[in-house]
Amino acid sequence: MKNLALFLISMFALANASSQKEDSIFIRKISDHMLTNGQAYEDLRYLTKKIGGRLAGSKGMVLAENWSESVMKSLNPDRVVRQQCMVPHWVRGGNDLATAYFVSGKKSQSKKLDVVALGNSLGSMKPLKADVIEVKNYDDLEAKKDLVKGKIVFYNVHFNEKFVGTFNSYRDAVQYRGSGASRAAKYGASAVIVRSMSHSTDNNPHTGSLRYADSLPKIPAVAIGLMDADWLSTQVANGNTAVSVHTHGKFLPDTIGNNIIAELKGSEFPDEIITVGGHLDSWDNCEGAHDDGAGCVQTIEILRTFKALGYQPKRTIRFVMFANEENGLKGGNKYADEAKAKNEKHVFALESDAGGFTPRGFDITASPAQYDKIKSWKPILSDYGINDFTAGGGGADIGPLNRTFNTPMAGLRPDSQRYFDLHHARNDTFEAVNKRELLLGAISMAALVYLVDKYGL
Amino acid sequence: MKNLALFLISMFALANASSQKEDSIFIRKISDHMLTNGQAYEDLRYLTKKIGGRLAGSKGMVLAENWSESVMKSLNPDRVVRQQCMVPHWVRGGNDLATAYFVSGKKSQSKKLDVVALGNSLGSMKPLKADVIEVKNYDDLEAKKDLVKGKIVFYNVHFNEKFVGTFNSYRDAVQYRGSGASRAAKYGASAVIVRSMSHSTDNNPHTGSLRYADSLPKIPAVAIGLMDADWLSTQVANGNTAVSVHTHGKFLPDTIGNNIIAELKGSEFPDEIITVGGHLDSWDNCEGAHDDGAGCVQTIEILRTFKALGYQPKRTIRFVMFANEENGLKGGNKYADEAKAKNEKHVFALESDAGGFTPRGFDITASPAQYDKIKSWKPILSDYGINDFTAGGGGADIGPLNRTFNTPMAGLRPDSQRYFDLHHARNDTFEAVNKRELLLGAISMAALVYLVDKYGL
Numbered sequence: 086m087k088n089l090a091l092f093l094i095s096m097f098a099l100a101n102a103s104s105q106k107e108d109s110i111f112i113r114k115i116s117d118h119m120l121t122n123g124q125a126y127e128d129l130r131y132l133t134k135k136i137g138g139r140l141a142g143s144k145g146m147v148l149a150e151n152w153s154e155s156v157m158k159s160l161n162p163d164r165v166v167r168q169q170c171m172v173p174h175w176v177r178g179g180n181d182l183a184t185a186y187f188v189s190g191k192k193s194q195s196k197k198l199d200v201v202a203l204g205n206s207l208g209s210m211k212p213l214k215a216d217v218i219e220v221k222n223y224d225d226l227e228a229k230k231d232l233v234k235g236k237i238v239f240y241n242v243h244f245n246e247k248f249v250g251t252f253n254s255y256r257d258a259v260q261y262r263g264s265g266a267s268r269a270a271k272y273g274a275s276a277v278i279v280r281s282m283s284h285s286t287d288n289n290p291h292t293g294s295l296r297y298a299d300s301l302p303k304i305p306a307v308a309i310g311l312m313d314a315d316w317l318s319t320q321v322a323n324g325n326t327a328v329s330v331h332t333h334g335k336f337l338p339d340t341i342g343n344n345i346i347a348e349l350k351g352s353e354f355p356d357e358i359i360t361v362g363g364h365l366d367s368w369d370n371c372e373g374a375h376d377d378g379a380g381c382v383q384t385i386e387i388l389r390t391f392k393a394l395g396y397q398p399k400r401t402i403r404f405v406m407f408a409n410e411e412n413g414l415k416g417g418n419k420y421a422d423e424a425k426a427k428n429e430k431h432v433f434a435l436e437s438d439a440g441g442f443t444p445r446g447f448d449i450t451a452s453p454a455q456y457d458k459i460k461s462w463k464p465i466l467s468d469y470g471i472n473d474f475t476a477g478g479g480g481a482d483i484g485p486l487n488r489t490f491n492t493p494m495a496g497l498r499p500d501s502q503r504y505f506d507l508h509h510a511r512n513d514t515f516e517a518v519n520k521r522e523l524l525l526g527a528i529s530m531a532a533l534v535y536l537v538d539k540y541g542l
Numbered sequence: 543m544k545n546l547a548l549f550l551i552s553m554f555a556l557a558n559a560s561s562q563k564e565d566s567i568f569i570r571k572i573s574d575h576m577l578t579n580g581q582a583y584e585d586l587r588y589l590t591k592k593i594g595g596r597l598a599g600s601k602g603m604v605l606a607e608n609w610s611e612s613v614m615k616s617l618n619p620d621r622v623v624r625q626q627c628m629v630p631h632w633v634r635g636g637n638d639l640a641t642a643y644f645v646s647g648k649k650s651q652s653k654k655l656d657v658v659a660l661g662n663s664l665g666s667m668k669p670l671k672a673d674v675i676e677v678k679n680y681d682d683l684e685a686k687k688d689l690v691k692g693k694i695v696f697y698n699v700h701f702n703e704k705f706v707g708t709f710n711s712y713r714d715a716v717q718y719r720g721s722g723a724s725r726a727a728k729y730g731a732s733a734v735i736v737r738s739m740s741h742s743t744d745n746n747p748h749t750g751s752l753r754y755a756d757s758l759p760k761i762p763a764v765a766i767g768l769m770d771a772d773w774l775s776t777q778v779a780n781g782n783t784a785v786s787v788h789t790h791g792k793f794l795p796d797t798i799g800n801n802i803i804a805e806l807k808g809s810e811f812p813d814e815i816i817t818v819g820g821h822l823d824s825w826d827n828c829e830g831a832h833d834d835g836a837g838c839v840q841t842i843e844i845l846r847t848f849k850a851l852g853y854q855p856k857r858t859i860r861f862v863m864f865a866n867e868e869n870g871l872k873g874g875n876k877y878a879d880e881a882k883a884k885n886e887k888h889v890f891a892l893e894s895d896a897g898g899f900t901p902r903g904f905d906i907t908a909s910p911a912q913y914d915k916i917k918s919w920k921p922i923l924s925d926y927g928i929n930d931f932t933a934g935g936g937g938a939d940i941g942p943l944n945r946t947f948n949t950p951m952a953g954l955r956p957d958s959q960r961y962f963d964l965h966h967a968r969n970d971t972f973e974a975v976n977k978r979e980l981l982l983g984a985i986s987m988a989a990l991v992y993l994v995d996k997y998g999l
Contacts (some may be wrong), residue, residue, distance in 0.1 A: 522959045
């Protein structure tokens with residue numbers, strides 16, 4: 086008996102070692118193929134340079150849907166479908182303008198500020214001039230609440246530079262972009278200026294969505310670049326400073342958007358669905374190269390490579406271009422809602438929406454056992470730069486799937502140092518993406534999808 | 543006895559845990575200080591924008607020596623010294639030119655090529671026009687050796703894109719830059735054109751040093767950008783193609799260079815020396831921001847931070863700007879020679895010379911026990927992105943120290959994906975460096991120096 090047990094254990098260990106070797110070899114094939122034949126970079130060039138910005142409801146988004154559908158069809162998956170959903174249709178409506186008025190010596194002076202209206206904000210429609218009051222955080226706002234009426238509240242909240250991972254700084258600061266306008270409107274502010282969510286060394290302003298509280302006045306809101314923010318802070322400290330803000334944002338009626346979905350049918354467990362994707366929409370003030378053109382072209386690259394290598398998945402794999410992450414999450418919600426309506430079985434979801442930079446790990450929301458299983462693949466994945474397996478997180482678009490079905494989810498975690506230099510700003514362009522970094526992200530994602538497909542979770 | 547042993551083990555474990563916590567806290571102080579007050583980025587701006595290229599023997603190098611000496615003195619270390627050495631003085635001597643002549647349809651045409659003479663190459667001094675023969679590698683050269691006489695040999699050796707770590711591609715390809723000219727001259731070639739050591743998506747040519755064999759004719763040698771290389775290869779395949787090369791490189795008499803060395807004296811083991819450094823020289827065709835301005839300003843940043851935090855090292859720490867890495871290694875050789883003449887005890891050396899990109903690990907040449915000791919600090923270092931501890935490598939400038947004393951050495955290993963896009967090319971500029979990535983490299987280096995100083999190796 087003892088010998089038999091030992092024999093069985095040995096056989097199991099051998100089989101395991103042999104599987105690992107087989108996995109290693111296949112993932113190396115994926116890597117070799119992408120690094121030598123990958124088209125993700127050229128796809129991204131098209132998406133950013135020929136199409137450009139593509140906010141939900143915009144012409145760019147329609148072009149991007151058509152383009153991605155056509156590219157995925159050309160790769161000959163088992164099917165490509167559109168999943169229609171209603172999306173918000175916010176438009177900037179014109180050039181965002183701001184001018185500061187201040188006294189230097191005894192001379193009145195003015196200076197143009199580089200600003201961008203926050204997404205979903207309603208425009209001033211005509212120049213709105215008021216004195217500026219600076220606050221350092223919400224506690225500071227509360228302390229100064231009696232002084233706010235009629236003024237422009239300037240949230241000069243610095244990104245915390247001490248975090249090594251920059252998403253931690255974003256997590257702390259983004260509330261001022263999201264709810265700062267309504268918090269200030271509560272005390273009668275006429276508008277808000279928000280220091281951009283960034284630690285860049287330049288002056289580009291960064292947009293991103295705000296959410297107005299329905300019960301409060303919907304006041305104009307702009308983000309300001311870091312150099313201008315520091316300058317404005319000095320002026321306000323020196324004495325009375327007024328700013329004139331002129332923005333034009335408005336909502337048109339909700340319109341139709343589409344998730345674009347390609348599918349490879351599973352051979353053994355066709356009812357078990359693995360989702361991999363990125364979001365096709367971007368802000369309108371940039372090319373949306375890192376956010377999230379990268380995630381889209383990486384997703385397409387995985388499909389392309391699986392087809393090129395003749396990979397027949399055991400489970401059904403869906404490659405999804407989500408319709409509306411930036412200002413509504415209508416794409417991700419629709420995907421989960423339809424999955425629920427059809428009683429689908431979603432076993433894993435993976436998103437790339439943290440930039441096309443060199444990959445370093447995955448953020449994972451899953452049960453401890455599922456997390457451990459993913460982490461057990463580290464010896465294979467670390468060959469491609471994947472060392473960090475962080476508990477928590479995943480992706481905004483796959484979040485609804487996780488909440489609906491408890492589907493384990495993961496997000497690609499690229500190096501984060503450069504991301505908030507360009508996130509939602511005019512310099513999120515194709516030129517800021519490195520071809521090999523982009524492809525290595527796709528390789529890491531393909532490897533994880535392959536392992537989950539083969540072994541389940 | 544058993545209880546005493548248990549007690550002692552418990553005390554040891556507690557002391558160990560307490561040390562680890564203390565280390566963790568101090569390294570976090572280093573990190574917080576650098577990420578909020580670090581001056582490395584502004585130092586680099588000065589070195590690249592105000593001084594610029596600084597090849598050994600050039601005016602730029604003299605300015606860089608003076609500048610770094612002055613900056614280090616201002617930080618008030620125990621001493622700052624110059625270590626004089628003779629360095630080669632190669633000059634480009636003029637604009638490097640190349641024009642291709644080819645037939646398209648039945649029409650003779652010409653096209654200007656973007657080339658840069660290889661460092662240490664001797665100029666053609668007047669236009670040298672000859673037919674081009676392309677070779678894929680040295681085996682191909684040997685096969686075609688009877689066809690080479692009088693021709694320009696075009697080494698069209700592609701960077702292997704399959705390696706994840708790009709230094710592996712460089713290792714394979716760099717021999718054609720280093721010895722390609724003499725290998726071709728052996729068979730009577732009149733000049734060589736080398737495909738740049740890069741996998742960039744642009745057309746910038748990349749220089750770097752060659753070494754002529756003394757016994758063979760010293761023929762002109764240029765590097766060509768990748769787009770031009772692909773174009774030239776197509777033309778050569780289509781029929782006779784001639785290229786006119788006009789370069790001006792020459793050696794002036796050897797001149798004086800200086801290693802600039804700042805020192806913090808050790809309190810417990812002053813005779814045990816730890817060296818940390820980068821090389822101050824760069825190629826003349828670029829700002830030398832990543833290669834190796836980054837390593838220099840990181841080194842200065844460590845000194846600045848140790849002083850700012852009042853850190854008193856146990857061992858003596860030397861902060862070294864090496865005088866001449868690119869085309870002679872005279873700085874590193876001098877440093878080791880003088881150490882030997884003075885019978886110094888060098889216990890560790892660390893160099894940063896692989897770019898100012900986000901740090902990922904260290905390359906380590908040391909005994910197995912020393913390697914294991916360094917690797918045992920991974921739990922602390924991984925908080926700053928350090929996960930890879932690769933056996934082998936270190937740095938060119940500290941290599942002579944390692945060879946002379948068997949001093950364990952390490953090299954910072956930043957992410958390598960972008961490095962060969964700009965290595966030795968005109969786009970190795972300040973703008974390609976990210977402030978936080980640069981500082982994180984300095985933090986990782988400072989942490990390793992601190993740990994070696996505290997615990998020895």
